[in-house]
Structure formats: C-alpha cells, structure tokens
Amino acid sequence: MAVKVIIPTPLRVYAAKKDSAEVSARTVGEALGGLTAQFAELRKHLFTDDGKLRSFVNVYLNDEDIRYMAKEATPVKDGDVVSIVPSIAGGSAASNNEIVEG
Amino acid sequence: MSDGFHLNISHDLAERIGRHGAEAFPHECCGALLGRDSAFDEAASADFRREVLELFPLVNRRDDSPRNRFAVTAEDVMEAEKAARQHGLHVVGWYHSHPDHPARPSQFDREHAWPWYSYIIVSVMSGEPAEMTSWRLNDDRQDYTPEGIEIRNRAAV
Numbered sequence: 001m002a003v004k005v006i007i008p009t010p011l012r013v014y015a016a017k018k019d020s021a022e023v024s025a026r027t028v029g030e031a032l033g034g035l036t037a038q039f040a041e042l043r044k045h046l047f048t049d050d051g052k053l054r055s056f057v058n059v060y061l062n063d064e065d066i067r068y069m070a071k072e073a074t075p076v077k078d079g080d081v082v083s084i085v086p087s088i089a090g091g092s093a094a095s096n097n098e099i100v101e102g
Numbered sequence: 103m104s105d106g107f108h109l110n111i112s113h114d115l116a117e118r119i120g121r122h123g124a125e126a127f128p129h130e131c132c133g134a135l136l137g138r139d140s141a142f143d144e145a146a147s148a149d150f151r152r153e154v155l156e157l158f159p160l161v162n163r164r165d166d167s168p169r170n171r172f173a174v175t176a177e178d179v180m181e182a183e184k185a186a187r188q189h190g191l192h193v194v195g196w197y198h199s200h201p202d203h204p205a206r207p208s209q210f211d212r213e214h215a216w217p218w219y220s221y222i223i224v225s226v227m228s229g230e231p232a233e234m235t236s237w238r239l240n241d242d243r244q245d246y247t248p249e250g251i252e253i254r255n256r257a258a259v
Binding site: 012044087088089091 | 130132141142164167169170171172173174175176178179180183192193194196198200201202203206207208209210211214215216217218219221243
C-alpha cells in the first residue's frame with residue numbers, strides 16, 4: 001500500500017529537508033521502517049536502542065493516535081497518512097524531595 | 103549541524119518569556135517559539151540562521167509535578183504548529199522555566215529532548231526572571247550545545 005509519512009519539523013534536517021515521504025507498507029510499523037530505510041539518520045531519533053518507539057514520539061494514522069488502535073501493527077491502506085508528532089517534556093534538576101508544596 | 107548556533111529574539115519577546123515564568127512561579131511555565139530558520143525559509147534574513155518572531159504560551163500539563171517538570175502534549179504541539187502556519191512561521195523551539203534553579207538543562211531535559219529545536223530556559227529566582235539560556239540537543243543525543251541568544255530591540259522580519 002502506498003502511504004504518506006509526515007516528518008516533523010525537527011527531523012526534516014535528517015530527511016533531506018522533506019516534510020513527507022511516500023512509502024510502501026502494510027502496517028504503520030512497516031511505514032516507519034520504510035521511512036528510516038530511506039533516511040537512516042532518522043532512526044535514532046524515532047526509536048530507542050532496543051527498537052521501541054521513543055515515548056515522546058507520537059504516531060497518528062490519519063487523525064487517530066495508533067496507541068488507541070493496534071499500535072505499530074495497525075494496518076494501513078492506499079492513500080493513508082501516517083503523521084509523526086513530537087510531544088515535549090523537560091524540567092529542572094530539582095528533586096521531588098526538595099519540593100515542598102505550600 | 104555544526105557548532106555556533108545563534109538564536110535571534112526581540113527584547114519584547116524575551117521579556118514575555120521571563121514574565122510567563124514569573125507568573126507561573128513556583129511552577130514551571132512552557133510555550134512554543136514560533137519563527138524562521140534559514141534551513142526552511144527563504145525569507146529568513148541572511149545574517150542569522152534562526153529567529154523567534156512570536157510566542158505560543160502553553161499550559162503546563164504536568165499538574166502532578168509542576169515545580170520541576172513541564173509537558174506539552176502532541177495535541178498542544180499540533181496547535182502550536184497550526185498557529186505557526188497561520189503566521190507563515192515554523193515551531194523552531196520551546197521555552198520553559200526553572201523555578202529557583204539555574205538555567206541549565208537537566209538530565210531529564212536531555213532524555214526527552216528533540217534535535218534541531220531551540221530550548222530556551224529561563225531561571226526564575228524567588229519569583230523574578232533571572233538568566234536566560236538556549237540549548238540544542240546534539241545529533242548523538244548525548245549532550246546539549248549552548249546556543250547564543252542575540253536580543254535585539256526589534257526582530258528583523
């Protein structure tokens with residue numbers, strides 16, 4: 001199946017500055033695999049060393065979060081759009097022990 | 103990407119980041135930096151590669167631990183990107199505050215960071231905005247490179 005994968009802005013420098021790529025895939029996981037086959041530099045920013053999607057990498061099939069479907073095994077069909085969307089987190093080095101509310 | 107990152111921001115926007123940090127104190131504030139990057143934008147001025155031209159303040163979603171953590175959901179990111187597109191800009195980074203802590207990235211920041219984005223940190227000491235720094239995650243994800251902040255009276259558009 002021919003699907004389009006939307007590449008998030010911070011990763012476009014690793015994908016020849018493209019905002020999307022066409023891949024052939026049967027599942028969302030294959031679509032992501034097809035993307036990193038085209039642009040190997042993307043891999044470490046999307047997946048951990050043991051091959052799991054990083055927790056701040058969110059993947060949508062059309063408008064649905066794949067976490068609420070079959071995750072990476074979610075089947076895709078011709079014309080589907082797989083979007084990679086970052087979420088952002090951080091914080092200070094303050095430990096929870098030093099923080100006393102009130 | 104090489105060293106020598108520079109971020110250009112107007113005095114007014116830098117002040118607004120500090121004010122957001124002060125208003126949220128003792129909690130962390132967060133928001134998106136909307137702007138231009140010469141990697142994508144023909145219109146970006148030639149003498150610097152990245153400039154912040156608008157802010158998109160967000161609600162810190164970490165209501166369980168708001169004094170030392172911030173979180174921006176994927177939905178928030180999509181909202182910020184929509185706002186950026188409406189201004190003809192990109193989301194070029196994120197800002198957050200470190201209440202009563204220095205403006206240095208934490209281990210937690212590094213583990214959860216994305217490459218390419220500028221991460222502005224403003225230290226807010228006893229409720230007053232203090233030092234402001236900006237950082238970029240290295241390609242190998244192991245460390246940050248400091249990014250120079252150039253504050254101008256008016257952003258060059």
